[in-house]
Amino acid sequence: MAVTVSSDLSVNVSEDQVVKKLTDKQEVLKESLRKGEPKAMGICQVMVGFMVISYSIPLLSAEFTQLVWFGVPWWSGLTFVAAGTMALVMEKRNSIQLVLACLLITIVAAFISVLALVFYFVDLLKNPEHKCMENQTNLPENTCEQLYHGSVFSKDMKSILMCLTVVQTGISSAFSYMLYSERKRFIRYSLVN
Template structure:
C-alpha cells in the first residue's frame, strides 16, 4: 500500500500494487479459461454421456453381466454429462470458485472413467464370445452366439467412449490445475487490498 502526503497534510492512500496484480490475474484467468475452450470440452463430455447411455439400452435385453448389474453405463454417462455441464458453465462464469468446483467434478469424472474402463475390461474377459453352433434346420448359428456377439460389440463401443472420456477429463483437469496454481497465491489479497484510492484528512488542530 502506497501513501502520499500533500503540502496541506492530506494523506492520499494510493491503489495497492497487489490489488492491481490480483485484478490482472483474474482477467488473465478468464482469458486463459476461454483459450482452453471449456465449452467445447463440455459439449464433448455431454455428447459422450448421452451416447454411452443410449448405446447401453440394448444390453438390458441381453444377459445381465457385471456391466449391467453394476449399472456402469448409466452412472458413468451421468457423470460425463455433469462434468460437461460444469465445464460449459465455467466458460460463461470464469471465476476462481467455479474453477475449483469444476476441477473437483472433473477429477471425479476421471476417476470414475478409469473405474468404468476396469469393469468393462473385466466383464469382457469373464464373458468371452460363445462359439457358433449351427443348427441342422436353417444352417444358422444358435441364438446365444448372436446375443453374446451383440453384447461384446456394444461393450467394446462403450469401452472406447469411456476411454475417450478419460482422455478428455485428464486433459481438462491438467488445464484447470495449471490455472488454479497460477492465481492461487493471490487469493489472499482479495480482502486485504483496497480496490479504490481513499483520502485521509488530518484533524483540525486549531
C-alpha cells in the same frame, strides 16, 4: 472509487486499488481459461456422456451381466455429463471457486472412467461369445443361434462403450491437467498482486 479532498478544497476521484486488482484477477482468469477452451471440453464431455448412456440402452435387451447389474454405463455417463456441464458453467461465470469445483468433478470423472474401463475389461473377459455346438439337441430350434448372436451383439456394444470410455478418460485427464495448471498460475498471480 477513492475520493480525496486537497487543502484548496478540490476533489480528486481516483480508482480504488482493491477494485482494480480484483478486476485484473478476474480478467486474467477469464483470458487464461479462454485459451483452454473449457466450452469445447465441456461439450465433448457432455456428448460422450450421452453417447455412453444411449449406446448402453441396447444392453438391456441382451443377457444381463455384472456390467448391467452394477449400472456402469449409466453412472459413468452421468458423471461425464455432470463434468461437462460444470465446464460449461465455468466458462460462463469465471471465478476461482468454479475452477476448483470443475477441477474436482473432472478428476472424479477421470477416476470413474478408469474404474469403468476396468469393469468393461473384466466383463468382456468373463462373458465370451456363446459358441454353437452341433450336438446341442436339448435346446429348441434356433436358440443356439440366438444366444450366439446375442452374445456377439453384447460384446460389440461393450467394446464400443469401452472405446468411448477411453476417449472420456483422455478428455478428463487433459482437462484436469489444464485446470490444475490454471489454478496454480492464478494462485501465483494473486500472491504477486
